[in-house]
Amino acid sequence: MESVFEIIAEPNRRAILSLLVLSQQSVGEIERQLRLPQPTVSKHLRVLREAGFVESTVDAQRRLYRLKPEPLREVAAWLAPFRRFWSAHVDALERHLDRMDQSTPTKKKTRRR
Amino acid sequence: MESVFEIIAEPNRRAILSLLVLSQQSVGEIERQLRLPQPTVSKHLRVLREAGFVESTVDAQRRLYRLKPEPLREVAAWLAPFRRFWSAHVDALERHLDRMDQSTPTKKKTRRR
DNA sequence: CCTGTATATACCTTGACGCGTATATGCTCT
DNA sequence: AGAGCATATACGCGTCAAGGTATATACAGG
Incomplete structure (x- = not known):
């Protein structure tokens, strides 16, 4: 272990x-x-x-x-480098959704729950 | 798995x-x-x-x-509640070190790498 | 002291996982 | 078509960890 x-x-x-x-x-x-x-x-x-x-x-x-606290902090430390990566993905997703908003403005109400 | x-x-x-x-x-x-x-x-x-x-x-x-990104985000989500906890511990540690600084001011240069 | 409660440990069995070796699948280029 | 490279899969084996049951340790209160 x-x-x-x-x-x-x-x-x-x-x-x-x-x-x-x-x-x-x-x-x-x-x-x-x-x-x-x-x-x-x-x-x-x-x-x-x-x-x-x-x-x-x-x-x-x-x-x-x-x-x-220490061991869980160790987990967080390993995880840290990935944060940059997936926050970039959130941004990309949001940009994508924003573009969808522009092309299909009727569905706007379903976003931003 | x-x-x-x-x-x-x-x-x-x-x-x-x-x-x-x-x-x-x-x-x-x-x-x-x-x-x-x-x-x-x-x-x-x-x-x-x-x-x-x-x-x-x-x-x-x-x-x-x-x-x-999703699965690692799941890990981060589980970890999140503990952050509050251990950051409190960091604060306690920092306060402790600050008190040490005051009592032994000659070593100040070694802190805040 | 003796009983009851709280927690720890020992032993056994079972199942899952990772590895190594061998083989299969699939693509490229001549 | 055939040879060679890149990747995936099949199978058998050893190991290790988790659970269950039983038992040990330790403290409390009458």
Whole structure:
């Protein structure tokens, strides 16, 4: 389990991360919200913790898990070079649609929902 | 192979995508730049094509592959909610460093590369 | 202390994915 | 038409990760 991309390839792990973006959660809370068996949650949390996506603090018997930013930032960093590319595509699409607007002005109302 | 995240979990596929962000490439060119056996490249390209990451046009015997924006945009969309979170963390880090600057003003030159 | 609750870990099985090798398809040029 | 190049596909294999079930650890409260 090397790269951050393999970590977030797992749907349940992404779900856990999305839960934690709201606030920190205990294992039991995650378990109930995602309707997953407890060992499954614990195992995914272990993977996430060892990869640096989350950290935990102890609260009596509970463990509270919260997000750590670095690994997701790594994903964003890899993604960054593509942003230029696809924003260019948006522009091209918009120009195309604008040209369509000019040639078929009757359909204008359907644009810009 | 359902989600876009599983697609980009594979290192060679990420490498191919990163190559294609520069310009469109033929299979052979990808093969040589990444030093991968040809069937490997073709198979990864198939996966990428079926997932909508790339498209190809025919140029005699060659096929030229180029990026398509949508799937990577999907990744960015999933990532977006976390941006708020980690930028808050950056701010905290910056405030911390600023405080360090004040206490040790001699090292100021090393910040703000 | 003992019971109940919360979380972690161990073991096993299964399925999927990536790779290598071999072969097929298709195009070009002479 | 035939040779050579470019790309795609088929098949068998090894590996690894996810899930399920069972069990271990640890804390709390009567």
